[in-house]
Amino acid sequence: MDFPTRHPNQPLPYDPSYEIEEEDEAKTIAELQETMRGIAETVHKDSGHAPRGVHAKSHGLLRGQLRVLDRIPPDYAQGLFATAGEYPVVMRLSTTPGDRLDDKVSTPRGMALKIIGVPGERLPDGVGDSTQDIVMVNGPVFLAPTAKQFLGSAKLLAATTDKVPALKKAFSAALQGAEKAIEAVGGESATLKSLGGHPETHILGETFFTQVPVLFGRYMAKLSLVPVSPELVALKDKPVDLEHKPNGLRGAVVDFMSEHGAEWELRAQLCTDLATMPIEDPTVEWTSPWVAVARISAAPQAGWTHGLSQLVDEGMSFSPWHCVAAHRPLGSIMRVRRAVYAASARFRAERNGMAIAEPVNLDHWREH
Numbered sequence: 565m566d567f568p569t570r571h572p573n574q575p576l577p578y579d580p581s582y583e584i585e586e587e588d589e590a591k592t593i594a595e596l597q598e599t600m601r602g603i604a605e606t607v608h609k610d611s612g613h614a615p616r617g618v619h620a621k622s623h624g625l626l627r628g629q630l631r632v633l634d635r636i637p638p639d640y641a642q643g644l645f646a647t648a649g650e651y652p653v654v655m656r657l658s659t660t661p662g663d664r665l666d667d668k669v670s671t672p673r674g675m676a677l678k679i680i681g682v683p684g685e686r687l688p689d690g691v692g693d694s695t696q697d698i699v700m701v702n703g704p705v706f707l708a709p710t711a712k713q714f715l716g717s718a719k720l721l722a723a724t725t726d727k728v729p730a731l732k733k734a735f736s737a738a739l740q741g742a743e744k745a746i747e748a749v750g751g752e753s754a755t756l757k758s759l760g761g762h763p764e765t766h767i768l769g770e771t772f773f774t775q776v777p778v779l780f781g782r783y784m785a786k787l788s789l790v791p792v793s794p795e796l797v798a799l800k801d802k803p804v805d806l807e808h809k810p811n812g813l814r815g816a817v818v819d820f821m822s823e824h825g826a827e828w829e830l831r832a833q834l835c836t837d838l839a840t841m842p843i844e845d846p847t848v849e850w851t852s853p854w855v856a857v858a859r860i861s862a863a864p865q866a867g868w869t870h871g872l873s874q875l876v877d878e879g880m881s882f883s884p885w886h887c888v889a890a891h892r893p894l895g896s897i898m899r900v901r902r903a904v905y906a907a908s909a910r911f912r913a914e915r916n917g918m919a920i921a922e923p924v925n926l927d928h929w930r931e932h
């Protein structure tokens with residue numbers, strides 16, 4: 565493909581020709597739906613509860629306030645960030661597996677953000693909603709270049725669901741040793757981390773990334789959420805003791821949030837060159853600068869309770885497709901996520917007998 569010639573740092577306006585349908589995309593969607601359902605079915609059979617097919621365990625359930633920053637550079641003042649505004653948000657911290665494991669099995673972390681009351685044109689299936697979700701994990705790149713290749717890893721992961729949790733724990737300890745050895749020579753391995761080799765550090769110290777792009781008004785962007793308040797910054801890479809603490813990550817969030825508030829910056833990175841910042845291959849890290857567009861602040865609060873788990877884990881779903889049209893997700897991984905997330909949420913709503921709906925405010929937020 566020929567790419568238009570422009571000043572190297574100028575953002576590239578979106579064009580539909582940049583999105584390329586992957587071969588067999590419809591089949592990949594159907595198989596991913598089935599794979600995720602298989603994981604949730606297995607867990608449901610054992611526990612009587614239907615969780616998310618992945619990211620089943622929550623470690624923090626927070627409410628906060630997002631404020632769009634003043635004086636955002638014009639190219640970044642797009643969509644939701646084009647006008648001054650403040651919105652309530654829900655934040656759900658999770659780890660990747662579909663079964664709720666002992667935290668000693670240390671896996672990558674997720675952060676799902678739901679911004680409530682966002683005005684603007686919606687996609688046809690979201691008419692009437694007012695939420696903008698931003699769904700992230702704690703690394704800049706996705707583990708597979710295409711949805712079809714991700715399906716292969718997802719099937720492998722599904723095959724390990726509920727297979728002797730104690731074995732997973734021992735396996736995880738061995739992998740953490742291997743990960744440390746790899747890091748000592750300057751590398752890191754996404755595969756080892758996703759299988760339980762993630763370092764045992766405080767989840768609130770993490771920086772989170774969308775990894776895959778969204779429309780950003782006229783442009784295309786990846787987003788990240790970065791701790792900025794000093795107490796939160798101090799948690800970066802801070803070890804947590806998870807020995808005999810199956811829910812130690814949650815405990816660490818509760819301890820922190822009961823004493824401190826927290827602030828994050830939401831940053832956007834615009835695509836300036838399709839050759840080096842592809843839309844269709846999220847294993848490639850984009851290189852353009854990150855620019856702050858909003859701040860999220862959370863006052864001291866409970867951090868996680870069973871009541872909040874009912875409200876957020878059970879009563880809500882997060883998806884990049886809960887969005888305004890100006891931030892529509894882009895690329896094959898994102899397209900595939902549309903139906904797969906919706907099916908996963910429908911499955912758990914049916915099995916758990918619990919309605920899942922997009923909130924219009926946080927009036928029902930009760931910590932106990």
Ligand code: HEM
Pocket residue numbers: 596600615616617618619656657658673674675676699700701706711714773774775776880881882897898900901904905908909912
């Ligand atoms: C083809 C690729 C992907 C598939 C098939 C997939 C599938 C899923 C499914 C089925 C759920 C559960 C939805 C629900 O029941 O509400 C989920 C949740 C989640 N996914 Fe993905 N995912 C993909 C890519 C990604 C990427 C690229 C990220 C982030 C960079 C991500 C981060 C998350 C997070 C954080 C959650 C938990 C959301 C919550 O807290 O409710 N996923 N994913």
